[in-house]
Amino acid sequence: MATYTRKNAWNNGGDFNNTDLLWYAKGVQAMQAKSLDDENSWWFFAAIHGEYINAGYPDSVKWGTIPAPTAVPTSPLPDSGTQKKYWNQCQHQSWFFPPWHRGYLIAIEAQVRAEVKNLGGPDDWALPYWNYFGPDDQNKIPPAFTATQLPDGDPNPLFVTARYGPNNDGNIYVNTSQVNQKCQGNNIYTGSNSDTPAPGYGGPVTGFHHGQGDSGNLESNPHNGVHTQVGGGTSVHGGLMSYPGTAALDPIFYLHHSNIDRLWASWNDKGNTNPTDNNWLKGPGATGEQEFFMPMPDGTSWNFTPEEVDDMSDLDYQYEDLSTVTAVPNTLAMRLNKLGAGSPELFNQNIMARGKNSELLGANDGSLKLGGSGLNTKVKLDSGLKKNVTEKLMRASVSDIPDKVYLELKNVTGQLDANMLTVSVNGTVAGYISLFGLLGASDKDGHHGGAGLNFTLDITDIVDDLHLSNALDTDALDVSIFPSNMPGSESITIGRINIFREEQE
Amino acid sequence: MQNSRLVDEKISYWMIGISAFMWIVLLFNPAMHHDMTGHDHSHMASVATTIQHTLPGMVWNWVLMVLAMMLPKLIAPIQHIYSSSFKKRQLRSAFIFISGYTAVWTATGALMLTSLMLMNHLIPGSILPILITGIVAIIWQFSPLKQRFLNRAHGHRALSVFGGAADRDALFFGFEHGFWCVGSGWIIMFFPMLLPHGLWHYLVMFFVAFIMISEHMERPQIPEWRMRTGMKLLRIITAQTKMRLGEVFR
Numbered sequence: 001m002a003t004y005t006r007k008n009a010w011n012n013g014g015d016f017n018n019t020d021l022l023w024y025a026k027g028v029q030a031m032q033a034k035s036l037d038d039e040n041s042w043w044f045f046a047a048i049h050g051e052y053i054n055a056g057y058p059d060s061v062k063w064g065t066i067p068a069p070t071a072v073p074t075s076p077l078p079d080s081g082t083q084k085k086y087w088n089q090c091q092h093q094s095w096f097f098p099p100w101h102r103g104y105l106i107a108i109e110a111q112v113r114a115e116v117k118n119l120g121g122p123d124d125w126a127l128p129y130w131n132y133f134g135p136d137d138q139n140k141i142p143p144a145f146t147a148t149q150l151p152d153g154d155p156n157p158l159f160v161t162a163r164y165g166p167n168n169d170g171n172i173y174v175n176t177s178q179v180n181q182k183c184q185g186n187n188i189y190t191g192s193n194s195d196t197p198a199p200g201y202g203g204p205v206t207g208f209h210h211g212q213g214d215s216g217n218l219e220s221n222p223h224n225g226v227h228t229q230v231g232g233g234t235s236v237h238g239g240l241m242s243y244p245g246t247a248a249l250d251p252i253f254y255l256h257h258s259n260i261d262r263l264w265a266s267w268n269d270k271g272n273t274n275p276t277d278n279n280w281l282k283g284p285g286a287t288g289e290q291e292f293f294m295p296m297p298d299g300t301s302w303n304f305t306p307e308e309v310d311d312m313s314d315l316d317y318q319y320e321d322l323s324t325v326t327a328v329p330n331t332l333a334m335r336l337n338k339l340g341a342g343s344p345e346l347f348n349q350n351i352m353a354r355g356k357n358s359e360l361l362g363a364n365d366g367s368l369k370l371g372g373s374g375l376n377t378k379v380k381l382d383s384g385l386k387k388n389v390t391e392k393l394m395r396a397s398v399s400d401i402p403d404k405v406y407l408e409l410k411n412v413t414g415q416l417d418a419n420m421l422t423v424s425v426n427g428t429v430a431g432y433i434s435l436f437g438l439l440g441a442s443d444k445d446g447h448h449g450g451a452g453l454n455f456t457l458d459i460t461d462i463v464d465d466l467h468l469s470n471a472l473d474t475d476a477l478d479v480s481i482f483p484s485n486m487p488g489s490e491s492i493t494i495g496r497i498n499i500f501r502e503e504q505e
Numbered sequence: 506m507q508n509s510r511l512v513d514e515k516i517s518y519w520m521i522g523i524s525a526f527m528w529i530v531l532l533f534n535p536a537m538h539h540d541m542t543g544h545d546h547s548h549m550a551s552v553a554t555t556i557q558h559t560l561p562g563m564v565w566n567w568v569l570m571v572l573a574m575m576l577p578k579l580i581a582p583i584q585h586i587y588s589s590s591f592k593k594r595q596l597r598s599a600f601i602f603i604s605g606y607t608a609v610w611t612a613t614g615a616l617m618l619t620s621l622m623l624m625n626h627l628i629p630g631s632i633l634p635i636l637i638t639g640i641v642a643i644i645w646q647f648s649p650l651k652q653r654f655l656n657r658a659h660g661h662r663a664l665s666v667f668g669g670a671a672d673r674d675a676l677f678f679g680f681e682h683g684f685w686c687v688g689s690g691w692i693i694m695f696f697p698m699l700l701p702h703g704l705w706h707y708l709v710m711f712f713v714a715f716i717m718i719s720e721h722m723e724r725p726q727i728p729e730w731r732m733r734t735g736m737k738l739l740r741i742i743t744a745q746t747k748m749r750l751g752e753v754f755r
Binding site: 054199285288289358360365446 | 506508590591656662722740744
């Protein structure tokens with residue numbers, strides 16, 4: 001039995017009758033009373049994830065222009081050495097996404113718990129999780145985050161103005177028709193197979209040369225989608241949750257990440273394993289990058305690696321409930337059956353094909369501007385390669401598995417992170433893409449050098465359907481993209497739309 | 506989509522392998538011993554004649570030197586080219602990219618070597634050029650402008666994939682990357698040219714290459730005056746050695 005149990009925020013109605021939430025609010029209040037340069041303050045911890053104080057970001061998201069509450073300080077700044085050591089550490093588009101955020105949660109939880117204990121609260125207090133995939137209305141933000149006052153009449157520190165929701169109307173919920181937990185059906189952390197689209201559940205290998213990696217499947221959806229839908233916002237007022245540099249100012253951030261961490265724990269609990277590669281286990285220090293550091297309440301600095309946080313029970317933590325998706329379909333058997341190459345016996349076998357080599361199959365002609373009305377474009381296919389794909393579909397069998405096909409949006413740049421793109425191929429929705437992180441990735445002096453973000457969607461099912469309806473005999477696929485939130489003159493740029501095939505073995 | 510790990514590793518090994526070969530060629534190329542410093546020609550009467558006779562050879566050696574020092578820096582952009590090109594065009598596009606990149610350095614080299622020869626002609630044997638270049642190199646090394654050039658080299662552009670447009674984009678990508686690379690490293694590359702030929706010349710060249718590769722492997726940073734030591738490669742080598750020794754003795 002672990003000492004600390006993270007429980008569902010919706011327990012006892014999700015309001016302040018849930019004492020986990022009441023103590024969280026009091027802990028946050030105490031941390032917010034501390035100054036920006038105090039390593040134990042709320043503001044310092046938000047900056048550990050990311051901050052828009054120093055860099056030249058738009059007024060809509062700068063810390064100094066965020067509407068109260070929360071009144072966000074921009075001074076006094078800690079010395080540059082402290083900033084360099086702790087701030088802007090968040091790991092995205094990387095296989096370090098799950099372990100870094102786990103360590104981050106443990107550190108802030110320790111800070112909040114120290115405050116809770118000082119205030120006479122329970123010494124085993126743990127961060128609740130917001131399971132937006134739960135039954136009934138649990139996709140809505142727990143009411144404790146929308147109340148303006150605490151039960152004692154104090155202002156509620158869990159309430160923030162700059163939280164606008166998926167429709168920018170202040171109604172905060174997660175649209176679970178777009179944001180889902182399909183990634184829980186994946187079974188490899190890095191790479192791809194029949195049940196796991198590239199680049200894998202936890203993210204792509206982060207090597208010596210970092211850059212524009214793709215987000216892992218857990219990070220893409222649900223993680224990014226929840227950020228975008230909860231934060232919302234416009235080019236005038238950005239929702240805090242919509243941007244990596246403001247997200248951790250909103251107290252709901254940590255409950256969202258508690259749920260993301262719960263999904264990872266649940267995924268491991270089902271027998272899926274984390275990487276055993278030393279370059280993952282030992283963290284970014286193994287590839288010459290900055291190591292992970294967190295300030296702890298006793299004044300020490302916790303330097304941790306992924307191998308030290310890859311098992312929650314070793315950390316003396318557990319979740320009240322690890323249930324997520326219950327049934328994982330036999331994806332390959334279903335696919336072969338659909339293509340007329342299956343048999344009932346296949347469903348009783350544990351068949352699996354691993355993604356081998358990927359190869360560019362086609363692309364559109366040039367960069368595209370995406371405005372409020374969306375865009376339609378043709379993605380031309382190389383005729384020889386398309387013929388190979390078609391022939392493999394025609395002779396599909398257990399011993400000759402057809403390629404998987406992916407659609408990629410490459411070098412996506414812009415300023416409005418608060419967007420969900422609906423991407424369709426030949427009229428069928430291929431998926432939803434959150435632009436969380438777009439602004440930072442488009443900054444020429446940011447970590448991506450202005451190259452933007454890349455996104456990949458598995459469109460194998462759509463291509464199979466086109467083949468079966470004899471509609472794949474074409475030299476191009478029609479791709480349409482519609483943004484959820486592109487007001488006025490705003491636009492984003494899509495550098496290229498590519499289509500890849502991936503061999504299966 | 507990202508390349509498979511195998512493809513990325515192959516690109517790394519090829520770039521490092523060709524670079525190592527170029528180093529060997531440089532070390533055993535007797536022409537290099539005289540031409541790169543230009544000292545042997547300083548006695549000539551006319552600087553124009555000197556330049557006319559010796560510049561092509563010096564530029565050729567310069568190209569060898571650029572390839573030896575810079576190819577490992579091109580691993581990331583070539584990985585980008587591979588992930589953005591049809592398989593049948595990958596090698597071709599990579600070659601075009603390297604050609605464009607080398608052309609920018611070659612033009613820069615011609616300018617640098619001409620000025621070097623002029624200096625040798627006007628103030629033969631003076632250590633003034635070394636001193637001035639050293640001071641400018643140190644100032645440039647810590648400047649925000651250098652950081653800006655380093656940052657821009659991370660912004661890998663979207664590439665066309667069909668026909669002549671793919672060739673054109675690969676070439677422009679090479680020009681562009683070469684420009685950012687020259688911008689960040691021009692003065693530090695010039696410095697070894699001023700040293701007399703010998704062991705120190707090669708050691709400084711190697712050290713400069715080490716720093717430049719390291720700098721390009723670092724993440725982009727906010728452009729500001731800062732100590733920039735260029736030691737990422739050393740950090741990688743240290744960490745990887747420690748890890749492997751740890752495995753052996755576990």
